Amino acid sequence: xxxxxxxxxxxxxxxxxxxxxxxxxxxxxxxxxxxxxxxxxxxxxxxxxxxxxxxxxxxxxxxxxxxxxxxxxxxxxxxxxxxxxxxxxxxxxxxxxxxxxxxxxxxxxxxxxxxxxxxxxxxxxxxxxxxxxxxxxxxxxxxxxxxxxxxxxxxxxxxxxxxxxxxxxxxxxxxxxxxxxxxxxxxxxxxxxxxxxxxxxxxxxxxxxxxxxxxxxxxxxxxxxxxxxxxxxxxxxxxxxxxxxxxxxxxxxxxxxxxxxxxxxxxxxxxxxxxxxxxxxxxxxxxxxxxxxxxxxxxxxxxxxxxxxxxxxxxxxxxxxxxxxxxxxxxxxxxxxxxxxxxxxxxxxxxxxxxxxxxxxxxxxxxxxxxxxxxxxxxxxxxxxxxxxxxxxxxxxxxxxxxxxxxxxxxxxxxxxxxxxxxxxxxxxxxxxxxxxxxxxxxxxxxxxxxxxxxxxxxxxxxxxxxxxxxxxxxxxxxxxxxxxxxxxxxxxxxxxxxxxxxxxxxxxxxxxxxxxxxxxxxxxxxxxxxxxxxxxxxxxxxxxxxxxxxxxxxxxxxxxxxxxxxxxxxxxxxxxxxxxx
DNA sequence: GCCGTTTTCGGCCCGACTGTTTTCAGTCG
Numbered sequence: 001x002x003x004x005x006x007x008x009x010x011x012x013x014x015x016x017x018x019x020x021x022x023x024x025x026x027x028x029x030x031x032x033x034x035x036x037x038x039x040x041x042x043x044x045x046x047x048x049x050x051x052x053x054x055x056x057x058x059x060x061x062x063x064x065x066x067x068x069x070x071x072x073x074x075x076x077x078x079x080x081x082x083x084x085x086x087x088x089x090x091x092x093x094x095x096x097x098x099x100x101x102x103x104x105x106x107x108x109x110x111x112x113x114x115x116x117x118x119x120x121x122x123x124x125x126x127x128x129x130x131x132x133x134x135x136x137x138x139x140x141x142x143x144x145x146x147x148x149x150x151x152x153x154x155x156x157x158x159x160x161x162x163x164x165x166x167x168x169x170x171x172x173x174x175x176x177x178x179x180x181x182x183x184x185x186x187x188x189x190x191x192x193x194x195x196x197x198x199x200x201x202x203x204x205x206x207x208x209x210x211x212x213x214x215x216x217x218x219x220x221x222x223x224x225x226x227x228x229x230x231x232x233x234x235x236x237x238x239x240x241x242x243x244x245x246x247x248x249x250x251x252x253x254x255x256x257x258x259x260x261x262x263x264x265x266x267x268x269x270x271x272x273x274x275x276x277x278x279x280x281x282x283x284x285x286x287x288x289x290x291x292x293x294x295x296x297x298x299x300x301x302x303x304x305x306x307x308x309x310x311x312x313x314x315x316x317x318x319x320x321x322x323x324x325x326x327x328x329x330x331x332x333x334x335x336x337x338x339x340x341x342x343x344x345x346x347x348x349x350x351x352x353x354x355x356x357x358x359x360x361x362x363x364x365x366x367x368x369x370x371x372x373x374x375x376x377x378x379x380x381x382x383x384x385x386x387x388x389x390x391x392x393x394x395x396x397x398x399x400x401x402x403x404x405x406x407x408x409x410x411x412x413x414x415x416x417x418x419x420x421x422x423x424x425x426x427x428x429x430x431x432x433x434x435x436x437x438x439x440x441x442x443x444x445x446x447x448x449x450x451x452x453x454x455x456x457x458x459x460x461x462x463x464x465x466x467x468x469x470x471x472x473x474x475x476x477x478x479x480x481x482x483x484x485x486x487x488x489x490x491x492x493x494x495x496x497x498x499x500x501x502x503x504x505x506x507x508x509x510x511x512x513x514x515x516x517x518x519x520x521x522x523x524x525x526x527x528x529x530x531x532x533x534x535x536x537x538x539x540x541x542x543x544x545x546x547x548x549x550x551x552x553x554x555x556x557x558x559x560x561x562x563x564x565x566x567x568x569x570x571x572x573x574x575x576x577x578x579x580x581x582x
Numbered sequence: 583g584c585c586g587t588t589t590t591c592g593g594c595c596c597g598a599c600t601g602t603t604t605t606c607a608g609t610c611g
Contacts, residue, residue, distance in 0.1 A: 023583080024594090025583070025584080025593085025594055026583045026584090027583090028583085028584095028594080029583035029584055029594095030583075032583090032584080033583085033584090057584085057585090058583095058584070058585095059584085060583060060584045060585075061583090061584090062583060062584085063583070063584085097609095098600090098608095098609070098610095099609090100608060100609050100610085101608095101609095102607075102608055102609085103608070103609085132602095133601090133602065133603090133607070133608085134601090134602080135601060135602060135603095137600085137601060137602085138600090138601065138602080141600095141601095353595095353611090381597095381598095382597095382611085383595080383596065383597060383598095384595065384596055384597060384598085384610085384611055385595090385611065386595080445611075446598065446599080446611095447598085447599075448599095448610095449599080449600080
């Protein structure tokens, strides 16, 4: 059994034990072991073979035995027994915001609630408010939480979609009969969340490729299987109760550009394209651009756009949100690419809640070809995340100075902080401490429930503070799991423009905050954008790619992004900001 | 269940916030 699946299984065991009221530390041991498996330095089977798995922190004797058993036999009786001990619908209840293991246990014990449907019925009947420890407010929150789940239901995040589709895509692309292949759909457009997975390929005879596809081990269910298309369900990698649809379509190679465009979408963009073709006496479908007499030949998508009088429209812009007018006038932006980034900011280390050392983070950034890295561990109020005291901040500065000395002139580590924005909009460090940083990310981590007016005033006060370089994850949302806090983001953007404070695109695939639409607005308002990974490990730096996706969907070119400027320009700008402080 | 050792037990990240209570449990990060 593959490592990620073992990790998921152990995690699930921990969760079930929580619901059963087990010793919380025993539950955590399962979650920790799952986490440890997700961050193994080497291949699991190798680590089992050479005994190094037993040395991994968080994996003791018992976990080691369970992991080995799962890895070698694919089964674990203890898991099967646990799984049988709770109704299958009960794990889904954990996704309701505000419901944890204890409340779920109480609901199960007193009302026999073991599914979302039961929960809703009980809440609507007013039964929940009568349980000891619950009340009217909790009942209302549960109903609200369920409706949020339904909005976000069935979709998955980009990184998970990629993890699911990539191995399948590689198999298809490298298949000897396949000529061209591409991932299509919302993933190609780099949408925030992904509904299903689409792979397109061309071949003289698609049937054998489709046959192999439906026989893949990760396929849980075959929905349909014909000669040009097959649909299957795959297990989500993170939610055992969720299935993800994956479609594979095969066309003849001459049809490929049309099919590629068609299956990439969006729907609104496709409708506009077809209208455009009709206006030119042509007709467009997924197989061809046809005239009355004959088809218009196209080798690539570029040809297709050209045939309709358009510059090539990158997939990220295909939303029928102004891209046609711009493509017609040759006014499409030269979109930023990952390679344009010269460095990045807002990265955590093991000084607060990150996993890697300062040096490991710097080394990882350097090996990605970046020229600088901004450290930003948490500030003192965020004790739960290991927020740094003033004393530790000064210690870290000394370590960063020494590290810069060691790394030499070609790479620079910036001293920064992810400084909490306190409830009144003031910052979590006094000015004399803030003055010692090269830059300051200001973020909200508390009092999410504030009324919109207060929250907006709070954040505006922070972005208007001359010591704040950039605003971190401006809305606090977690995709598919937590809504943004109530805030007037346009007012914040206006205030940031006024103060010359930058706004971050938080590239963590759970956040993507700010979103593409506000990116466009921020750019229009003249606000500098900075793409930050909010990395808590060296691997987290790779999330920058998702941030670039947001920037591209937000019509940004390299010129609009602070950390796509030359390293010397970045240093100069940070110096200028510090020297102009009152 | 893990881990370190004051070496086979006893602590395990921990404080703010919310909604429920009337002093605190549960959730979140």
